[in-house]
Amino acid sequence: MEASGATVARRDTTLLARARDLFSRYALILVLALLPLGYAADDLAGGHGLSRIATNLFEGLSNGAIWALIALGYTLVYGIIELINFAHGDVFMIGSFVSFGLWGTLGLTLATGPLGLVGGLLVTLIVAMVVCGTLNTMIERVAYRPLRNAPKLAPLITAVGFSFILENVGQLWLGGSQQGVPDLIHSQSELLNVLGVSVKRADVLALVATPPLVLALTTFISRSRLGKAMRATAQDPEAARLMGINVDTTISVTFLLGGMLAGAAGLIYALYETGIRFDQGFEAGLIAFTAAVMGGIGNLRGAVLGGLIIGCIQQVSDNRIGGEWTPAIVFAYLVLIMVLRPQGLLGEETREAG
Amino acid sequence: MSTQSTTTSRLQRVRAVADARPARAGTLVCGIVVVAVLPLLLDPLSGFVDTSVKALALVVMALGLNIVVGFAGLLDLGYVAFYAIGAYSVGWFASDHFAAVNHGHGVHVLASVLKSDPAGIHFNFLLVAVIAIALTALAGTVIGLPTLRLRGDYIAIVTLAFGEIIGRIAVNGSSLHIGAYHLTNGQQAISPLDPIKLPFVGSFDSSTNLRPYYWTALALVLATLFINFRLRDSRLGRAWIALREDEVAAASMGIPLVRTKLLAYATGAGLGGLAGAFLGYYINSVNAGSFEFSFSIFVLAMVILGGLGSIWGVVIGALALAYINYYLIPDVLNTLPSKIGLHFDLTQLSFGIFGFLLVIMMVLRPEGLLPERRRKLELKEGVGAGEDLYNVRS
Numbered sequence: 001m002e003a004s005g006a007t008v009a010r011r012d013t014t015l016l017a018r019a020r021d022l023f024s025r026y027a028l029i030l031v032l033a034l035l036p037l038g039y040a041a042d043d044l045a046g047g048h049g050l051s052r053i054a055t056n057l058f059e060g061l062s063n064g065a066i067w068a069l070i071a072l073g074y075t076l077v078y079g080i081i082e083l084i085n086f087a088h089g090d091v092f093m094i095g096s097f098v099s100f101g102l103w104g105t106l107g108l109t110l111a112t113g114p115l116g117l118v119g120g121l122l123v124t125l126i127v128a129m130v131v132c133g134t135l136n137t138m139i140e141r142v143a144y145r146p147l148r149n150a151p152k153l154a155p156l157i158t159a160v161g162f163s164f165i166l167e168n169v170g171q172l173w174l175g176g177s178q179q180g181v182p183d184l185i186h187s188q189s190e191l192l193n194v195l196g197v198s199v200k201r202a203d204v205l206a207l208v209a210t211p212p213l214v215l216a217l218t219t220f221i222s223r224s225r226l227g228k229a230m231r232a233t234a235q236d237p238e239a240a241r242l243m244g245i246n247v248d249t250t251i252s253v254t255f256l257l258g259g260m261l262a263g264a265a266g267l268i269y270a271l272y273e274t275g276i277r278f279d280q281g282f283e284a285g286l287i288a289f290t291a292a293v294m295g296g297i298g299n300l301r302g303a304v305l306g307g308l309i310i311g312c313i314q315q316v317s318d319n320r321i322g323g324e325w326t327p328a329i330v331f332a333y334l335v336l337i338m339v340l341r342p343q344g345l346l347g348e349e350t351r352e353a354g
Numbered sequence: 355m356s357t358q359s360t361t362t363s364r365l366q367r368v369r370a371v372a373d374a375r376p377a378r379a380g381t382l383v384c385g386i387v388v389v390a391v392l393p394l395l396l397d398p399l400s401g402f403v404d405t406s407v408k409a410l411a412l413v414v415m416a417l418g419l420n421i422v423v424g425f426a427g428l429l430d431l432g433y434v435a436f437y438a439i440g441a442y443s444v445g446w447f448a449s450d451h452f453a454a455v456n457h458g459h460g461v462h463v464l465a466s467v468l469k470s471d472p473a474g475i476h477f478n479f480l481l482v483a484v485i486a487i488a489l490t491a492l493a494g495t496v497i498g499l500p501t502l503r504l505r506g507d508y509i510a511i512v513t514l515a516f517g518e519i520i521g522r523i524a525v526n527g528s529s530l531h532i533g534a535y536h537l538t539n540g541q542q543a544i545s546p547l548d549p550i551k552l553p554f555v556g557s558f559d560s561s562t563n564l565r566p567y568y569w570t571a572l573a574l575v576l577a578t579l580f581i582n583f584r585l586r587d588s589r590l591g592r593a594w595i596a597l598r599e600d601e602v603a604a605a606s607m608g609i610p611l612v613r614t615k616l617l618a619y620a621t622g623a624g625l626g627g628l629a630g631a632f633l634g635y636y637i638n639s640v641n642a643g644s645f646e647f648s649f650s651i652f653v654l655a656m657v658i659l660g661g662l663g664s665i666w667g668v669v670i671g672a673l674a675l676a677y678i679n680y681y682l683i684p685d686v687l688n689t690l691p692s693k694i695g696l697h698f699d700l701t702q703l704s705f706g707i708f709g710f711l712l713v714i715m716m717v718l719r720p721e722g723l724l725p726e727r728r729r730k731l732e733l734k735e736g737v738g739a740g741e742d743l744y745n746v747r748s
Binding site for chain 1: 423427429431500501503504506507508510511512514515516518519522523525526647648651654658662698702703705706708709710711712713716717720732
């Protein structure tokens with residue numbers, strides 16, 4: 001079967017290859033659009049107009065902004081050491097927990113005035129980012145660096161191990177059930193209503209807080225010296241080392257950045273969902289990983305795009321099919337992407353083997 | 355002169371190996387007899403026998419996973435799916451679940467049911483075991499198909515996704531219907547199930563005597579061990595190991611990748627299904643809540659602790675973790691925190707402990723407690739590092 005595939009490949013003209021590439025790309029887009037388009041058509045046929053599906057998609061975008069932040073962490077780490085950092089979702093969970101703990105320490109309650117609230121949340125944001133960044137760097141130091149030359153299986157298993165350790169820490173910290181957090185920003189109150197789509201405070205928070213973070217990250221990677229070192233290491237660690245780049249430091253910085261984004265996402269998630277749970281990181285991590293793969297793992301723009309798309313799919317599924325099926329649907333999409341186009345929407349056709 | 359001496363020494367070595375064989379077989383037989391007699395010395399309802407039954411079933415499961423992860427090198431993070439399917443085959447084919455089948459009189463094949471003329475489908479244990487193996491082997495093949503183009507981490511994620519999808523279907527199965535029936539009962543569990551019925555072992559009643567369950571589990575372990583050893587030394591087993599070491603080289607040596615990989619998935623899944631069915635019978639209920647991701651990791655930790663690919667290692671790893679999880683932590687060590695003045699439940703920490711164990715093992719002794727020689731060399735030399743996650747056919 002493999003051999004016959006190879007002979008067919010040899011007879012391929014470039015035109016045929018391109019046609020197949022187009023098909024695999026558009027087939028994936030078609031599959032992704034299936035759910036929203038289907039329900040939009042359903043609504044139109046029922047004479048309900050498009051406001052419901054538009055609300056779903058808008059909420060999906062704001063929710064997807066959070067997934068995008070987490071997905072960036074996956075994609076950064078994967079881009080540089082080709083490892084799926086399985087513990088990343090749980091670092092995000094720790095971000096939520098740290099934020100919640102800090103509100104208590106700072107005395108942020110529903111009664112806090114707007115100025116104190118903004119100040120307090122900024123402090124929380126910085127602390128959550130620092131804690132999660134440090135945590136992620138430490139995990140890399142302890143669990144991944146000693147296994148740099150081991151088979152791929154080994155660091156993946158330590159990553160799973162750390163994911164369990166962090167979940168257990170979370171469980172001991174706040175218990176095994178959903179923990180409600182103070183709704184500091186009155187997340188469900190409607191700010192304005194555009195053509196039947198209600199814009200809530202939570203949506204605005206997610207959509208306003210995410211772009212500066214993403215922008216800061218991309219600027220750092222494209223402009224700074226360390227960012228250049230990261231790109232060089234991602235291309236070829238061996239050559240980067242020969243050029244005088246400290247590869248270990250660069251990898252640590254990558255984990256630091258990924259962790260910081262996860263920490264920020266943790267805070268935004270806590271404000272957005274007004275509830276946190278020790279195992280939120282497992283599901284969030286898988287959703288964000290799906291987003292990263294969808295966009296093309298290792299590709300920053302792809303991670304953001306994937307996050308937004310998966311957010312939309314998730315909201316449509318939550319709202320139309322039922323929240324209990326959403327994980328299954330997201331995972332089904334993950335499998336479909338792997339089958340149809342493992343390099344993702346924006347990924348390159350071929351990657352050089354490291 | 356020198357040729358003659360080497361010939362003699364080789365002869366001596368061959369003779370030594372030949373002499374050692376019956377000795378090893380003797381040790382093995384003695385070991386089996388000791389393990390088989392053990393429950394006769396204990397109270398038939400003691401917690402230790404109870405744990406041992408579970409531990410033996412988990413040995414079967416770990417040996418199944420060892421075929422996929424240890425032999426063929428395909429990291430499977432969704433192994434719980436096969437536990438679920440195995441357990442549900444008991445739930446479907448040995449309980450009152452399909453109550454209206456055959457106008458409420460049920461379908462019985464050599465069944466051992468407690469009531470007379472019960473409703474639902476009631477098959478004999480052996481028949482259900484065969485069904486469980488067939489269903490899980492099929493599921494394993496289906497799960498294997500999309501991973502054929504993928505490698506390493508991506509295989510792990512796809513299998514994880516499948517495991518989670520099966521888990522979701524189990525939990526939400528009370529809203530799915532086959533005809534007039536729920537697919538599963540979700541968290542409400544399908545219970546009670548028929549007891550096992552086998553010739554010569556006595557009656558299977560878990561409220562009076564756990565020994566028959568113990569012996570059945572032991573028999574399953576021995577059968578699985580036999581299958582494992584024979585497979586490892588077979589043409590197929592060598593193909594799996596070649597695949598693990600270098601897929602491209604294996605393919606160019608003429609190993610059919612698709613068939614070899616799918617057979618690894620199917621075999622591993624089948625053993626998981628067998629163990630799942632037995633555990634379903636033993637626990638006497640099939641609850642969707644027990645099919646979680648952490649179970650996959652629990653079994654994976656057994657394989658890694660013992661040594662990837664090492665059959666005896668996996669047996670030891672599985673027994674160790676099962677006794678730690680079901681006996682040592684809840685029954686023996688649980689009073690420890692309060693003795694030193696701390697107030698927490700040690701059982702809450704169990705998965706943190708397993709996570710820690712995974713990290714420690716991988717960093718300090720990646721070859722496991724009882725390593726397989728070949729695998730150890732691979733881990734030391736880093737065979738399989740730096741390969742792509744998928745191959746794009748272009």
